[in-house]
Amino acid sequence: MEKDTGTLKIEWAGQFMPVLSRIREQFVKEQPLHGVTIGMALHVEAKTANLVMTLAAGGAEVYITGCNPLSTQDDVAQALNRVPHVHCFAERGCSVEEYYAAIDKVLDAKPSVTIDDGMDLIHYIHTKRRELLSTVIGGCEETTTGIHRLHAMAAEGKLEFPVVAVNDTPMKHHFDNVHGxxxxxxxxxxxxxxxxxxxxxxxxxxxxxxxxxxxxxxxxxxxxxxxxxxxxxxxxxxxxxxxxxxxxxxxxxxxxxxxxxxxxxxxxxxxxxxxxxxxxxxxxxxxxxxxxxxxxxxxxxxxxxxxxxxxxxxxxxxxxxxxxxxxxxxxxTPKGMGHPAEVMDLSFALQALCARYITEHGKELSGGVYEVPEAIDVQVADQKLASLGITIDTLSDEQKTYLSNWDAGT
Structure with a gap:
């Protein structure tokens, strides 16, 4: 049977996302998100679809809408709705009222983890849907603007659950932001x-x-x-x-x-x-x-x-x-495809691992903005290098001692 255009787009992008593919294989085996409901507001296009499918493969029930009225690819959104455990409400060209109605639909699922690009979900929970604050373990934020808004909330003591600043890690800054x-x-x-x-x-x-x-x-x-x-x-x-x-x-x-x-x-x-x-x-x-x-x-x-x-x-x-x-x-723009797949492979690998992290540790954290654990950032870099067949040096015991010793001088 001939595949629809949305599925073809998703599969094409997936070919260039080896790190996320490895994480998906790991998630299928370990089911780290079993029983978790994830609410998302991201640009709904082919690379995002691969992240959504990775989260669903890890056991999550995923509800997603767009984070911009013009960034959804409708054929991708329709394809996502055919994926088990995925529910997509995004539509290109929606009005502001329709945009926020879709946000409401995502939040009606009572997510325990949020993944945002711009902080609209988190803002809506804190201002319009405060009954959900007892449900949410924590969230992840994808972009610079969202992080600015989150820090402003946190500075006023109004951010009531932990959010991982996925945007602020080196693997995001130097690849997604610069090259993407x-x-x-x-x-x-x-x-x-x-x-x-x-x-x-x-x-x-x-x-x-x-x-x-x-x-x-x-x-x-x-x-x-x-x-x-x-x-x-x-x-x-x-x-x-x-x-x-x-x-x-x-x-x-x-x-x-x-x-x-x-x-x-x-x-x-x-x-x-x-x-x-x-x-x-x-x-x-x-x-x-x-x-x-x-x-x-x-x-x-x-x-x-x-x-x-x-x-x-x-x-x-x-x-x-x-x-x-x-x-x-x-x-x-009508033909805008967003960042290249190889770049979003890294950013969405971070998102997937941070979703797992906040699921496992969110209840231990108070409200505020948190950095991506360095081990996650390094893991993504290591896996990308492995996918490229690139090897690098490792520190010897002598070098580790030297770097940790204050007593060595001239």
Missing amino acids: TGESVLSAVMITTNVLIAGKYLVVAGYGFCGRGLARKAHGLGAKVIVTEVDPRKALEAHMDGFLVMSMAEAARLGDIFVTVSGNAHVINSTHFSQLKDGAILANAGHFNVEIDIDWLEAHASGKESRDGIDTYLLDGKRIHILAEGRLVNLA
């Missing part, structure tokens, strides 16, 4: 617009791990990269890495393509729109659609024309092109 964001954002911009990157001024707003990966990849394609920042240390780092550094007010007049990746609101706003060149292309790679002030454009532009993945606003006789409604450009 860098390649997938540029791929989405190019396939949506069919414009050349080489020779253009490409403005990167924010020089965190995602921003530096994007800047590096854009430079490799021949772009003249401009970085804008508010942190003087990151700005200096960008300068030393060979990029032009300036304020957004200056960059607005020069840029051909703009990508916001700051995690903050209105990084490109009314003070910048009037300075843009005719035909400037604006995209967002931060989690929420707040980095470009589209509400202001909607209110003040004299016209708007829409095509697949592009809204063009006419302002003072100039065309301003916004990709994916200002949402995550690498997932929300």
Whole structure:
């Protein structure tokens, strides 16, 4: 029988996710999530489906919806609903009301573990569904924006169960954020617009791990990269890495393509729109659609024309092109596929192992944000190297002693 497109996508991605495949085999044997109900709000696409299937293979009952109204691949969501012990409520293009109705459906299952990308599940539990606080053992958070929100909650003493900051581990920062964001954002911009990157001024707003990966990849394609920042240390780092550094007010007049990746609101706003060149292309790679002030454009532009993945606003006789409604450009454009499978293999391997960790240890922890245990991070790196056939050195007993001894000198 011919397979449906969603299943084919899931199987294709799975071929390039050897670490998660090994973890799935381990989970099938050990059943570490037996009897656990997991609630998830993630981008529902092929790589995520492989994580969901790994959790279900480990004994969990999984309920999942999207974490962005435009990032769901409907054929993948439909395929997930044919997987035993998986219940998917995500739908591409849903309204805000439908989005939160799906969040409610996930929470109606009374999950004991949450897995978030952006913290919407955790926020909803703490504000709208507080009766579930006695049910949840703990959670995992996937992305920078979600971690910022969690730390703000924890600082106010309002985070009432433990959450593992999967985003903040080296295996996430240096691979998912740098390489995943860098390649997938540029791929989405190019396939949506069919414009050349080489020779253009490409403005990167924010020089965190995602921003530096994007800047590096854009430079490799021949772009003249401009970085804008508010942190003087990151700005200096960008300068030393060979990029032009300036304020957004200056960059607005020069840029051909703009990508916001700051995690903050209105990084490109009314003070910048009037300075843009005719035909400037604006995209967002931060989690929420707040980095470009589209509400202001909607209110003040004299016209708007829409095509697949592009809204063009006419302002003072100039065309301003916004990709994916200002949402995550690498997932929300019609042909956006998200991060490459090899990268998400590492991030979702971390998620699977952290879900197991919080299941086994969550009851021992108080409310707050916790780092990924180093042993889990190292395990994922080891398994990835093994899948690539790469061997590395190990410390000798003498070297271990030297590194742990304060008495050795010149």
